Ligand code: ADP
């Protein structure tokens with residue numbers, strides 16, 4: 001029986017509305033002592049809202065919270081902390097110019113009964129670090145630490161406050177695979193001493209890697225509770241999405257043809273004048289997907305911008321089908337047959353105040369105008385064809401794009417760019433922020449276009465996405481390719497090592 005033993009933590013009937021959105025509707029969840037429970041759901045399912053309520057950052061409209069079987073009132077993070085709840089946020093809250101020990105002690109008062117002086121704090125941090133495999137130099141400055149190390153500091157901060165219930169909101173989004181594995185072993189260790197973990201994720205693999213049980217949220221409501229041992233991947237997907245969804249499996253390319261994209265000794269300066277891509281060379285063939293794996297900020301975004309003419313390189317050459325493309329001119333890239341699915345569709349891909357049909361011809365106005373007049377019939381026909389082909393859900397071709405869901409907006413960008421990119425598709429984080437069904441549609445589309453003989457240049461910080469789709473994988477680190485793998489040779493371990501700049505076999 002689930003409630004025969006008091007739970008370490010229970011949320012009952014939590015409802016929370018924001019203007020126009022019911023973020024949580026009668027949500028119930030409980031976690032036992034010594035249990036790791038995953039809170040699984042797609043973007044927007046209400047996960048962060050629920051745990052912000054638990055941490056006293058929001059007040060619920062109704063519902064109650066129990067800790068160790070007693071109803072409690074949590075009006076602020078301080079109340080949560082006093083009850084033994086610690087929270088690792090999606091975005092860190094450390095002060096960059098301060099040291100590790102200062103950040104950990106910050107906000108504590110003598111009444112908390114925790115060491116406050118420098119040396120006592122450092123000793124305590126060292127001891128906690130050793131005990132849990134979270135070693136960090138207490139005197140290092142936060143801005144000198146990697147993001148993975150900063151997360152360790154956030155966890156140490158909670159442990160320093162004697163947290164027994166740890167809540168982590170999508171903690172692996174900022175980690176390399178190796179760092180994620182370390183985090184998971186810490187959580188197992190923490191659990192084995194009788195503590196409680198609530199682990200938020202939208203990734204199925206993480207549920208199976210670390211959790212004992214899982215609560216699924218969908219559209220702000222409870223959608224199901226499972227023991228991880230009894231649940232299959234497809235059970236969880238169906239529960240998250242609300243319908244059966246068979247995810248596309250990547251499949252290797254048939255035969256590849258001529259080189260389409262040929263990048264030679266390309267160097268690029270970043271916005272701050274530093275060199276973000278350094279004499280980099282690569283090529284992509286017809287019928288091939290080259291995946292660029294890398295932690296965000298290693299030059300991959302700037303590289304994609306240059307390929308699409310949105311940024312002028314410092315030096316080097318780009319050839320498409322053997323012909324040099326004039327750099328820094330989007331029209332030149334477009335006429336050479338490059339399509340671009342950007343990471344930020346709102347900034348670069350769409351004009352939200354324009355209609356669906358207008359957005360669908362944005363890159364190619366000249367083909368749809370004559371003597372200075374737009375050819376409305378042709379524009380409408382084009383839209384109707386693409387709406388059907390890509391399954392874009394819109395009330396009409398004349399509806400404004402801003403009223404559509406993120407998934408449908410992304411389909412509009414993809415539809416237009418796939419038409420434009422007759423030779424090469426550059427896709428940067430093409431599924432970021434999309435729900436599973438929409439992301440799967442984008443994946444299938446990229447595989448189809450490859451099978452039609454296009455070259456695809458894929459940039460993603462999601463290693464699972466790169467592994468699933470790519471025929472070849474190149475790892476970028478500080479603007480250089482550290483290693484390249486055929487799909488058959490690529491493993492998470494090999495790539496993970498290179499992502500952090502380490503020396504892998506292929507380096
Ligand atoms: P998740 O963490 O599962 O992605 P969230 O809890 O962040 O979901 O969001 C659930 C819903 O509530 C979304 O529709 C989101 O846009 C909305 N929402 C979240 N926070 C706020 C807020 N502070 N103001 C208004 N709407 C919000």
Ligand code: MG
Nearest residue numbers: 047048049090
């Ligand atoms: Mg969230």
